[in-house]
Amino acid sequence: MTEHTLTVAGVAVDTRHWIGGERVASLETFTDVSPIDGSTIGEISRGTATETAAAVAAAKAAFPAWAATSRAERARILHAIADGVEKRIEELAIVETTDNGALLRSHRRGVMPRVAHNFRFFADWLLKLDHEDFETRGHTNHVSWDPAGPCVLITPWNAPLMLATWKVAPALAAGNTVVLKPAEWSPLTASLLADIAAEAGLPAGVLNVVQGYGSEIGDALTSHPDVRRISFTGSVPTARRIAESAAGNLTPLSLELGGKSPLLVFADADLDLAVDLAVEQYDNAGQVCLAATRFLVDESVVEEFTRRFVLKATALRQGDPRDEATDIGPNIHPRQLEKIDGFVRRAIAAGARAVIGGHRKDGQYYAPTLLADVAQDSEIVQEEVFGPVLTLQTFATEEEAVRLANDTRFGLAATVATGDPERAERVTSQLVAGTVWVNCFFVRDLQAPFGGSRHSGVGREGGTWSFDFYCDVKNTVTAPNGWKNHG
Incomplete structure (x- = not known):
């Protein structure tokens, strides 16, 4: 163990950021506390504008190669990440229960298996993502989904890893690179996800994890001109601040916000x-x-x-x-x-x-x-x-x-x-x-659209809707007689 490693219920967790395929420590830390008994879990690297800039730069540098990676290879790596999650379900479950206080039995039986399913589903959906060509006055229309670029994903504390991977999986499947900012009240399983992704062969810089307070690093992430998509789950007031921050660059947003259902x-x-x-x-x-x-x-x-x-x-x-x-x-x-x-x-x-x-x-x-x-x-x-x-x-x-x-x-x-x-x-x-x-509740299928109306959110994710958001959807129109001089 090192000074940057915690042992949480027997599981080693690195407290540093994950940037460009390397662990990066901050000069300052914040204290992570277990809600179960109020005990201190440990000190976590507290990100600043320096770390956020480095993470976005790493995501930008890794983007061209990952975007050019074939669909089949991207899907293979996502399935390998799912394999890694399944091998560590017990570890992930006990760490997240310690960190956010949700039921261990739920993490074991439902939440962590769903984390693996998030990666498998979007890997498989990527391979069948298609739109049938159609004709316009003899011209052929072909729809394609092009990777958009670096994505900032800001996730909540109530279901940390499940909701993080609900965003990370489709963003990676789409060919984008990611900067994940987990909630400061429950950061630990995001760090473990970085380890699992690296072990699965995800190239350096494709997934980056920056920890810290949203009030200190949020704006640096959401206002960055190199960020091409922002997905956020959380409160309405925070969403307003993110929207204002992103407005200068017209960065597209997906916002899953509050409810009073x-x-x-x-x-x-x-x-x-x-x-x-x-x-x-x-x-x-x-x-x-x-x-x-x-x-x-x-x-x-x-x-x-x-x-x-x-x-x-x-x-x-x-x-x-x-x-x-x-x-x-x-x-x-x-x-x-x-x-x-x-x-x-x-x-x-x-x-x-x-x-x-x-x-x-x-x-x-x-x-x-x-x-x-x-x-x-x-x-x-x-x-x-x-x-x-x-x-x-x-x-x-x-x-x-x-x-x-x-x-x-x-x-x-x-x-x-x-x-x-x-x-x-x-x-x-x-x-x-x-x-x-x-006559039912909480029956969720990843191919269904998910999001809210009014102040409960902007946009929909799930199935093809996720790829519509995380990609630049392109239509290519080809004339019928454009090849007569070919060859």
């Missing part, structure tokens, strides 16, 4: 299913952008729905996320916990009633909370909390349910519970959301 429960719904869907919204201690945090329930069934929900929600086990029996772990950071508690305290002061929860617990744990008697225009209904806090409202008619569902500035997702397929079709056609689930 509804769960609509109609009287004809299977109530047991509806309650299961409702309790699922406490996943990852409520730190899921897609979570349906606003329950809109038909007034004729709200009493029974609430009774069943309370029984099921209060049976959830909250505690150490490394314990297989735990259902809800801690929130990521004391600052986030204070934010969550502030939302709840203000809501209760304004007249809301805590059906369950409504208070902090020891450490960085917040009790699963359901607030009733909330006004539609109240802060707790309109603003994203990003914690285990849900609200309950009622509706009398289908029209009122749709109106309430759409009455926020967000539009990321929505969930509908109903036993009537015709109602499902009517309601989903009117909901403002990038994704709508009917």
